Structures are given as structure tokens and as C-alpha cells.
Amino acid sequence: MKILQPYSFKKAWTYFLHALLLRCPTCGITPIFPSLKKTRSLRDWFTPLDGCHRCGYPYEREPGYFLLATWAGSYGMGSLIGLILYFTIDLKFHPPIFELLALVLIPVIAANLLLARHAKAFFIAFDHFFDPHEKEGGENDDDRPHRETPKPIAPVTPNAKRSVAFQKK
Numbered sequence: 001m002k003i004l005q006p007y008s009f010k011k012a013w014t015y016f017l018h019a020l021l022l023r024c025p026t027c028g029i030t031p032i033f034p035s036l037k038k039t040r041s042l043r044d045w046f047t048p049l050d051g052c053h054r055c056g057y058p059y060e061r062e063p064g065y066f067l068l069a070t071w072a073g074s075y076g077m078g079s080l081i082g083l084i085l086y087f088t089i090d091l092k093f094h095p096p097i098f099e100l101l102a103l104v105l106i107p108v109i110a111a112n113l114l115l116a117r118h119a120k121a122f123f124i125a126f127d128h129f130f131d132p133h134e135k136e137g138g139e140n141d142d143d144r145p146h147r148e149t150p151k152p153i154a155p156v157t158p159n160a161k162r163s164v165a166f167q168k169k
């Protein structure tokens, strides 16, 4: 893996693309969320996997890690869309209040569902760019040669995915 310079445009662009594809910020290969086939509930949809099984990058660094992503990214963007829709529809068409509410609330709920994963993926990328996650040995993920692939101790299944532990190097 090529070593990316800290705070370079190339590194920011790489992380941006990885987040856009909902992939691990470091290797860009492993998905952050379970695939659609393995998504059985809203909880599966919203909850990232434990970490990357290729490079060992932990997606959720600490409890409550995604609070800002959820509130600012997902709810914030959803609210902004709702406000824009509300004023646009109300000023142009003056529909009755229940029609107006339906025309605003349905897209807002849909937007929140669709934006939730990307809000978290971009938060992971943003955080890793400005505060790179370091391994216990103090090595940066991007600077570490990827010769060995960490193997999961337990197989990753939809029900067991949150209890998967990764072998440390």
C-alpha cells in the first residue's frame, strides 16, 4: 500500500471516495456496513460492522462515537431538506396543512434513512483524516506495510458480526 502524506489533498480525496462507497477509510476494500442481502432490520442498516477484517481498522473507536455523525450528519441534513421542502412547497403551492406535512415528512424520513450510512462513513473518514487511528504500537494504518491479513477469530455472520474479535498483530 502506498504511503499517503498527512493532510494532503490526495489523502483527503481518497478518504472521500472510500466514504462515498461506504468502504473502510484505510484500505478502501472492506464495506463499513453489512451488505443489503445481510441487512435484516433497521438496526443492521444503521449499525456499522466492528471493523475492517483486512487492515484491522476499527469503525467505532469508542462508545457513542457516531453521535455527532447521527445528529449533525443524518438528522441535520434531513432537517435542512425538510425546511427547504417546506418553504418551497408552501410558498409556491399553498397546499392544505396535512398535504404539506405529508409532502415534507415523507421525503425527510426517506432522506434520513438514506443518509444515515453515508453520514457515519464520512464521519469515520473525516475523523481518520484529522485524527488518524493508531495501532497499539503507535503505527499509523496508512504507514503500516500490509503484508499480513488479520484473520477474524470467529466467522462473520449477520447475527455474530458484532461479537467478532480481530487478532492483533
Ligand SMILES: [Zn+2]
Pocket: 024, 025, 026, 027, 028, 029, 030, 052, 053, 054, 055, 056, 057
Ligand atoms: Zn480496511
